[in-house]
Amino acid sequence: MALTTKEIAWLDKFSRYWPGNFHFGTRLQELFGGATNEGTIEGTPVNAVNATGLLTLTDVVKDGETVTISNPAKTGTNVYEFLADVAQTKTVSTHKIVNIEPDTVKATGTLTLAVQPTVGDTLTIGANTYTFVAAGTAGAVGEVSVGDDLAGAKLALVGVINGTDGLNTSHPLVSASAFVGDVCTLTAFVGGTGGNGVSTVETFANVDNVFGAETLGSGADCSAADAITALVAAINAQDTQEVTAAPGEGTTVTLTADVAGIIGNDINTTSVLANGSFGAAKLSGGINGTVGSPSQLMIDADYVYVAIAANTISGKNWRRVSVGSAF
Helix, strand or coil: CCCCHHHHHHHHHHHHHCCCCCCHHHHHHHHHCCCCCCCCEECCCCCCECCEEEEEECCCECCCCEEEEECCCCCCCEEEEEECECCCCCCCCCCEEEECHHHCECCEEEEECCCCCCCCCEEEECCEEEEEECCCCCCCCCEEECCCCHHHHHHHHHHHHHCCCCCCCCCCCEEECCCECCEEEEEECECCHHHHHCEEEECCCCCCCEECCCECECCECECHHHHHHHHHHHHHHHCCCCEEEEECCCCEEEEEECCCCHHHHHCEEEEECCCEEECCCECECCECCCCECCCCEEECCCEEEEECCCECCCCCCEEEEECCCCC
């Protein structure tokens, strides 16, 4: 099959979309016109394919849950930890932060002090018990001065809970606001439903001094959609394992190996999530590309292929043109 001069010129013009000085029409004429073309190989080359993995979230994400990515070809492991407190307190120092604090609601509760407490009154928040003692005698951890009046008792209590009295340390689970009128608001440090379990118990002699409920309440966890946004941003900003993250369909995250080829199939993925998991323990689907030199030609029953640049096992430089039908 010989090409006309017009066809060769058209195909050579088409070649301008490929880098280099490759004249495709001229090469096809050599191939089909009988000219010597020892570089042409029968077969179907492939471009390299990047391995991928899919993480699916079925519901909310909680503080302290993790996603782990490990590439045997790289040093270390990336553990991404979802954190829902302002301080972003990690359980392990080497973990990478996934900040979901803005996407949660912190549990709260109220304490009403309408009357100056009496010596011996107590209140317990979580595991911490605070005992009111006579004015001027507070000297041990957990002791709260009844003050010279109700206002003094309120100031002393807030200082003890928040650890600003010079003796106590901050409560590990909650902070106390300044009293607004007779009401102090307790707020969990960590956003989410976990704060709803913080108990509040009192033994005030006066019934007008009382907690609003037996536990904090109204805490809400991070939604799957918000967790995906935060995780994708964290992975793409902090990755050292040669992966890229992107939101997938629905509430999923797609991980893609940065280097194409079967090497990406060795990347490990695990999670510790109450409402989510990876579809497999490793990325998959990575395929090595067909090695070819610049301008290398290959042909099969349907296409003529050309390497527009040197192609390695991780390369994607093969292009193709249909051989069409006889006429």
